[in-house]
Amino acid sequence: MIAPGLGIAPEKLRLVQNNAGGTFGYKFSPTMEALVGVAAMATERPVFLRYDMKQHITYTGKRSPFFVKMKYGADKTGKINAMEQTFYVDHGPYSEFGDLLTLRGTQFMGSPYGIANVRGAGYTVCTNHAWGSAFRAYGSPQSYMGSEIAIDVLAAKMGVDPFDIREMNCYKASEKSTIPTGFKPDVYCEEELFKLARPKYEEAKKRVTAKNAAAGGKVKYGVGVSLGVYGCGLDGVDSSECWVDLNPDGTVTVRNSWEDHGQGADIGTLTSAHETLRKAGFTPDMIKLDLCDTKHTPNSGPAGGSRSAVMTGNATRLACEKLLENMKKPGGGWRTYAEMKTEGVETHCVGKWVATYCSTNPVDQATSQGEPFSIYMYTIFLPEVAVDTETGKVKVEKFTAVADVGTILNKLAVDGNFYGGLAQGIGLALSEDFEDLKKHTNLMRCGIPYPKDVPDEMEVLYLETPRPEGPYGAAGCGEAPLDAPHPAILNAIFNATGARITRVPAKPEVVLEALKKVH
Template structure:
């Protein structure tokens, strides 16, 4: 141990710590300055950035023996407070630069260090700085962050005032359709927004720290589990195994379709007979400290009989492959699509046919905040679980039977959450912390390190797709034939629904009269398939959008014009036979056309013998909802002081549900003349809020938004007097009129049939992407230099939020196209190893063009947005590579060696 004096945010502090202790732990745990976040734990994300003696450092890799005595340290808390914001913090708010907010303190501290040394940095200097100091953001696409630094610099130089920079509420008080910063923005930019690891530090004395014993092989029979040595280790309270779980010890996958050959009960909470994937949890060590828990976890002895591991769909479909779940075939669900006439004679008579085979990879979500949660029993004996769940009511029913808890005795609460991008649509640690709390009777806390985040959370399910088009000489699409395999990992949850997405989205956007195809869900031993932004569309629209370019080349047509010729117009139907709710695609293409023509000239003029440049486009479509009659509920309550409270479980994982709820409610409550401050939000606690459904499938703004609208309008009806005035709270009570209304809304849609035909979504989202890319001929390295998205997501509810969603989705599309993967468990277990795109891998030249077509079934005309930006930008990147250098990559990611190998020799 050593004692040091440090000056933190201008205050002298005395700290006693081991030499090897990390500065981040001292700041967070000893000094309780939790604005400094720990993400990757390896200095690769910058969330932990602090300034020490004038230099920017990553505190998660700085040991205390490298901290000088009397060091001067600045954390986010020393830069500004919610009542006294620094210019950087104000700029971050007004540019929407804090989405989930987990990386925000690290970025603002980093930007402060930059501006201290360079008061007027250019955009490229800002980007160079964030690249050098490994500041990583998964939400924003980086552009708003650079905008924020530039404007903060203007304030600090005196060019504009803080008042000039601050958001101004319009005179009419309107919120819907404005640039108002989200309600959580001030807390996020000042580091006072507590995430799960922060609130976990506020648990009572006696809270047990958890460590998992996890499988280090991908497939095995369990012969024995010996916890005896671990139980004798210092500080250990209990080692929990499957024997301690009173319920079924399974997480139900909620099988969607009757034709599924599995029963959905194959995923263990704690493995009992088998290991199905690397990282599967076998035991939980509960101890007084995390250090003691992890040390004891190493002493648990697990005897295994290793089995063949099928790490891809083709491997698991081999005739000699054993059943991963005995009694259930590895191919456990088949999805057909049959639209219009039989395609065989159409292909035989067509002027032109073309076929290609494609692979979309096991993309990792790569949030900056690792998975974290805790659980305890309340005074009434109910089990309370706090986590990053984005499906609170859904997860409650998925884990309750496995834990042996009646649903009414289980409460799920969402912590303030760093971006999940869909992986938390699946339960991850909810059942684990629940099992530990039940087995010990004590509060318990678990936070994954980044290796666990990578190896024991779900990933995008890869698709292996073969696709064919038939067309006339003039480019009219006549028919499509498809075959796709969904590698969904070992657990079935939502695998059948994901496979249905192939039927819904392969060829989406085009009027194709005849379609035949078949898809299948395949059980493998690689990472289980979890929802990921776009949920099936990136896997489905990649092959159809790349093959459109290949068809255009065969026809001698411009790929832009081929698409324009075939997009939805009145009389067209989707692949499921549904009539689109709006026909805005021609207008979107018309909006992009002049920019596309300019881009073609620009890439031709700027190509050289060593660097070839090209332009690529792709069309992306996505439905807002979870298929068929999807339903959401919201409670709306009039309070005694005349304010209104909105209760819902619109889970927020960075996309801005607080802003969506506030803006939609404010618009619906306009007749009451309420200000923003008179609308209160109570969100994401199943004991207080009705079931609004999970925050996935871009359903929330439509489904939850409509339930908010309905609830608010019903409250207004109840308050309205015969003379048109409104009753007060006291008058409502006196007349026996309920002051709390349940708003409920169900989508006017129906489920697809066995052939994939139906009207699954009432609202869709449309995105047209254009990419300008540069390819180094000697290496195959690709750089995206510019990106444009023409977006029709209905009426824009909040431009800051929607802009941020689109920028962030496009950035993830670049990662999916070029670098991101989770195939090699060891190599891809870190942010950098998995191909995380830092700021210099994402272009600063990003543009969004809105075509706002009001949706008949959207709240005040809005559709969803979150999935759309990742439907097809990766296809545009791949098409741009081909346009640049003639290299056609059909197997993602397009690593330099793949591009180089595909170049014409």
């Protein structure tokens, strides 16, 4: 986007990524980069652009809200046979990615469950509200606000436990369950995921029951459930590239453009490379990283859609495998740099990974049928909340997540992604807002969660089902913790109080209003 905006060829544009912190998707829509580029071209001098906080908050894109009308149809046992939804996407004044975002609604609403009959329509609407851009778990948080609260409503009406109804309807190989777009998921892991989560859910129910028995009624306690699924990729065919060089001193330099938003691109690259190179005796300290400078690194695609661990991880693996092939001696052992040069063997290797898995059945935008992703991530969310019925204040006291993101290549990085995502989910559920340009344009009042809003007790359990298309069986992980934590929190409020809330944020005044409707 930047190069066409500047009127130059992509190869004439050099991008060097600075340490960015958390951008969480909105960098899919370049903003200040093109402005700085134009200014540099006009002045022929280095240019620096700095926003104040109000400019930063108003100039960056926001997650587009969905307005969803959702219905499930089930038999008397709770088995869901049909789903119908109509939804409208408030995408603000610009159309960028609006069609894809609306398509995501059809991909994710009801997606954790095998539903034989699905009917629905989504509409992208242009408004004079905040401009919509990509944000972490793109399209799924809005989708699950509809489908994960609707299934809770269904469970309550039928007198079925909300955990049980989800387990009953999850993807099953025995039933040949399909995703909403009509094809099989990458793996059938949800049944085992529920088995892993069951003891944690039963423990949580006992805890909140004991707390309610001991409390005087002013504060009520509850546990919520939700199930989220998110795909790894950019919808359809996707690709990435990595370069690897053996150096004269026996070290290896790995080059790619896996952009780091704070999620751990460096350790992701290092782990993907080392897992291959260790076969030749390379240790992590012998692997040098040269990342995200387009003068020295290839185009690895954007760091978004939880794609990088899969696409760039595979590209890195392939480049390292090619280097080992070149280093291998016919009689056994490994060539040195000097031996390879003497023998005319290439020390520079290129790894290109193209995910063609989805090319056979591309998604039809009119019908939403097709295979959008080659790999998925699965998470069960189990938050425990305390609701002050006099003030409406909600506190998440413990958050448990049970996830399957394939083979875990680096647990510290995956844990970090999950803890951060769950914290964001708490903010999304209870406090974050952007409705009032006078009120919500500073850090104190825009609703980001503070440390005191996030529980000390956060527990993440992993089921590791190897992914056939992932590097060493890995999926991505970045967006798995933020696809459906917020409906689980709203479901927990219902479990505690009987008050059903169907929009976010559930600020105290919203909770108090909902409590008035409880009979």
